[in-house]
Amino acid sequence: MIKYYKRTSKDRKLRVLKKFENDCWINVVDPSDDEIEYLVEKFNLDKENLISGIDKNEIPRVEFDNKTYVISSVVTDIKNHELGTFLLIVGKKFILTFMEKEPNFIEKILENKLKFVTTEKKFSMLNLMYEINEDFEKAINSIEKNVNMKKAQATHLKEKDVTLLLEYEEKLNRFASAYSHNIAVYNKINKKIKFYGKDKDRFESIVIEINEGFQLCKNSLKNISNIRNYYLILLSNRLNRIITIFTMLTVMISIPAAISGIYGMNILLPFQNDPSVIFYIIAIIMIFWAVFFVYLKKSKIL
Known part of the structure; x- marks a missing residue:
């Protein structure tokens, strides 16, 4: 036009x-x-x-x-x-x-x-x-x-x-x-x-x-x-945080699994005949978790 x-x-x-x-x-x-x-x-x-x-x-x-x-x-x-x-x-x-x-x-x-x-x-x-x-x-x-x-x-x-x-x-x-x-x-x-x-x-x-x-x-x-x-x-920070969380979960699951595995073996173990041994095991697991949690806090991972 x-x-x-x-x-x-x-x-x-x-x-x-x-x-x-x-x-x-x-x-x-x-x-x-x-x-x-x-x-x-x-x-x-x-x-x-x-x-x-x-x-x-x-x-x-x-x-x-x-x-x-x-x-x-x-x-x-x-x-x-x-x-x-x-x-x-x-x-x-x-x-x-x-x-x-x-x-x-x-x-x-x-x-x-x-x-x-x-x-x-x-x-x-x-x-x-x-x-x-x-x-x-x-x-x-x-x-x-x-x-x-x-x-x-x-x-x-x-x-x-x-x-x-x-x-x-x-x-x-x-x-x-x-x-x-x-x-x-x-x-x-x-x-x-x-x-x-x-x-x-x-x-x-x-x-x-x-x-x-x-x-x-x-x-x-x-x-x-x-x-x-x-x-x-x-x-990148979010990904690192997710990997850290999964690593923590893996460790937290591995500790009780390892302790439970030991007591599942066919060998003589302390307190194996004590009916209250389950509470000792839970207490030990909780102590491990608490120590691990304190470590993560001091390391500023959490």
Whole structure:
């Protein structure tokens, strides 16, 4: 689907256009093969880059010829922490966005919640880059909040909680990879494109925020790693305790079994003809148990 919009510095909101005009915004969502061919022919675009713009596994990059092609990783679903690919093309007569699924910030532009002046192409490009970072931070903060909740319950974690933490870790690893590639893209843009005035200030702010977001992502990964290590130690301690208890039970059962076995032999034994011998045997067993229990307590096994 291809749609055209335009907004000048004097306009209060975006205007929907019936066809292409100079200095307009071309928004392309989930394009068909015919629409891709049309864009290639109409605006002299690189077909390979367009196809890359709807490839979920595409690595972010930036290319320069007579137009600027910026392929970035974006968050397509903040709640479910899903990533997608987003292509931004800046030409002399237009700014074009190209994607398979609309991210949240595109909806904000269409609803005029975000100022997007199509005649100011550099500033509009920077606004999109800023919004990409914002969505990344929202998604990571959402994961971080859930991880902190699990951290508070670390001593009572269940198998499903650990599975969920592993899922969060996998998502954060994908976010970290996307961040590192996006940072490389922004560094290349900084070397190739000269920004002045408010554009320069905006770009510097974006670079600071993307690095802060990347650090937040790495901290969240470290947090999950700490919880996982703590859980492994907890499981190990529980297992050792169970083994200790079973060992104690084995010893406690073995003592009376050994004493009873001796009195079951066909040999002369003390008090074997005394009808009260059973009470002596029980007393001896109880003394052994008491001594064993005191030993375990002093050894801090119990």
